[in-house]
Amino acid sequence: MSHGLYLYGIFPAPGPQDCSLEGLDKQPVQTQVIDGFAFLCSEAQQERYLASRRNLLGHEKVLEQAMQAGYHTVLPLQFGLIVESWDTVTKQLTKPHGFRLEQLFAKLDGQREVGIKLFWEQDRELQTLLDENQTLRQQRDSLEGKNLRMDEVVSIGQAIERAMEARKQDIIEAFRAALNPFATELVENDTLTESMIYNAAYLIPWDAEPAFSQQVELLDQQFEQRLKIRYNNLTAPYNFAQFDRVE
Incomplete structure (x- = not known):
């Protein structure tokens, strides 16, 4: 039983043709042109779709496969959008x-x-910091087995925190210097976990991706022991297809 139409994204008309895409609940994806805009849609089999990993990836996969088929310009719609007509x-x-x-x-x-x-691995980075900065290490070691005043404890903790923040910013600045020149637009998002130190989305010219990817490889080599880099080279432009970001 259909519960309406599930919408994935909007393309310039006529939109994707003959892509044989499979949507949520294994429903065939169709292209419908409305008022000069081409919508990718499928028959909704549920009244409401839970934002499970499987469903989110299914939604994303439809858009990515359309882009890989050559339909590069897409406005992705948020997950779970169902309309009756x-x-x-x-x-x-x-x-x-x-x-x-x-x-x-x-x-x-x-x-x-x-x-x-x-x-980054915060504990390992902290250990490296203390190995490289003997003054901080001595201050930190002086905490052990002594009755220090609270202000002394706080002071040493703050000094270590500032040094860790400086290390983090040095890494971030290296990435900005290498990657920002490629970007037509840039969005720096919130970090999502304690181990994540940077989270950025870049809008770049389509054919600039190989050069951008090469820079990411060089950065990966530069910070090989210190960082894990997660690079997504093809995603629907969620960060840039927003009304409040239209000039």
Whole structure:
């Protein structure tokens, strides 16, 4: 039983053709053109889709496969969007916001989003810091087995924290210096875990990705012992397909 239409993303008309994409619940994905915009959709088999890893990846896979098939310009819709009819889409999206959708298409034309997440092992980094900075190590060691005043304990802790922050910023600045020149636009997002020290999305020209990737490889070699780099070289442009980021 269908519960309406599940929407994945919007492309410039006529949109993806003959891609044979499989959507959520293994439903065939279709292209529907409404008011000059091509929507990728499938029949919704549930009233509401849980944001499980499987469903989120299924949603993302539809868009990525369309992009890999050559339909590079896409406005991804947020996960879980189900509409009862195309009238709803016309009334709530294409008619009131058509001009802004066109602006986003223009901005994203010939561009792609890539993403970098940096992780370090905090304990190992701290040990390296203390190995390299004998003054801090001596101050830290002086904590052991002594009755220090609280302000002394706090002072040493803050000194170590500042030194760790400086190490982190040095790494981040190295990545900015190497990668930011490629970016038409850049979004630095919040770090999601304690071990993650940087989380950035870049909008770059489509054909600049090999050179960007090469820079990531060089950075990986430079920081080989200190960092894990998660590089996503193809993703729907969620960070840049937003109304509030239209100039």
